[in-house]
Amino acid sequence: MKQRKVGIFLFDDAEVLEIAGPFEVFAVTSINRGKPDELKPFLVTTFSESGQIVTARNGFRVVPDYSLESVPDYDIIVIPGGVGTRRELHNGNVISWIRGRIHQVELMTSVCTGAFLLAKAGLLDGKQATTHAASIPWMKENFPAVTVLDHVKFVDEGNVISSAGISAGIDMAFHIVRRLLGVDVAKATAKHMEYDIDFV
Template structure:
């Protein structure tokens, strides 16, 4: 179980889906290692919104957010989290952005994609040979675009090694809680879910698809 603070870089771009990144952001920031000291202690996760510049970023459904830092200044997070949304199509052709995702993804301990953010991970080459999922409307798009990826239809969260992907929009909360469990244990994830008044996805095994254990 990790003890130090965990830095999380959350990519944002014009047209990003609001809940794709605020859902996991809330789950991570609501985490406490001691639930009885919620007011006294901060989350062990340190999420930051990362964008091409510090200019406001408009979400697909209207709200505008100020990024915390830029690609140039975000070089070594523990977790890279990539959301999706209608605006994902333009970044799919952004070679500089894809290069940043590829570079940071190669360094990060954990890479996570929410909704069609998984398409960006696929375009950056981070899903090749892995199992992954995305929004249900985009499953066929993922299959056609990345034949080297085994697309999972029936899970909200898919874990393959250090790469996690989730289904669409609200499934990002499941992914956020799965990250809490991965780094700080299932009890901490359950306490976080209880605080959020959200069902912990491990209680419904069909919602989470884990990699099979490989024999040595």
Template sequence: MQTQHESLAQAVTTRTLEVGILLFPGVEVLDFAGPFEVFSVASRVALRDGLLGHPAFRVTTIAAQPGAVAARHGLLVIPSATFAEHPALDLLIVPGGVVNQPLEDAATLDWIGENAGRAAVTASVCTGAFLLAKLGVLDGLTATTHWEDLDDLRASFPTLEVIGSVPFVDHGHLLTSAGISAGIGMSLHLVGRVLGLPAAQATARQMQYDWDGEAQA
């Protein structure tokens, strides 16, 4: 039986994979911008190096409504699409930040749950793990988040085995990463799963990011 990442590795040879990144009020800037950069640069590098004859990834930022979203520290970001209209996703990225609004917003939680069920891979960055945990997506699994929020995640969701001191945890179809910049390493890891480790290393080198394939839990 094919695993989901093997299916994506096969699918990318014939079509562009759709990566969707959630935006919400208070989202941490690097939580969404880091993965956006990784998948976008990986697509460019794969074309440049002749790995594929088409873009490997198309990245779409997605919010509940059209118009500017106020990210953390006041950065205004215009999403590319809304919950009502976006491509069918192969990879869903759920960033963190100040997650009070999405944790209490039924429309956002419903959207995450629906797309996590459809996407081949769902990955959280930082406190995005709280959103997946609230939906029960991580029940019975190991997970991680920002070091400052590990105890809160344990207390809020006692069915999880929460671990620290790792950049990310990979369960195949579900990944969680530690805080903020850890989302870059996790995204490079996903590029490696789909396009191969050399492509991920070439992407990191293009970004001048010190990475050659971190250990995972």
């Protein structure tokens, strides 16, 4: 079984749960948990533009594993949101990097207003997407090429998946686990985390 590399983007004023939620889901996912042939299907690391310490929301400090220049070839990338996306929207280096990775990854994903960065990179043009409920009007106004959906936890558009606000990133991560590894693995992971979720 291939172990997929998952990279979570860090930046100042990113929302903490949008980093930690998906990180936890992917990191604790296991096949044959507790058995001699147990397998860890995801290797999760973090990265930032410079590789230096990032201060997420409310003073939560994180040391990234990589910079944009040193990241490995990720299979899955998670772009969180938070008020820091307002600044990153104007960071041409980050936007260009995201745009350039779309053909190299299996899945490009966003949580909350991280969808703004995907939209700015042109990755959501002609697609459906979602974001934090409070930011939907702004996204509709500023990215008219994107069909923005409300009242959904996540939107799966093949190689691009976006989720709604904050805790919805956890649901999106479980969706990815189920999509890639099957419902039994997803259910076992949710049980291990004691997280209530319906896999329908």
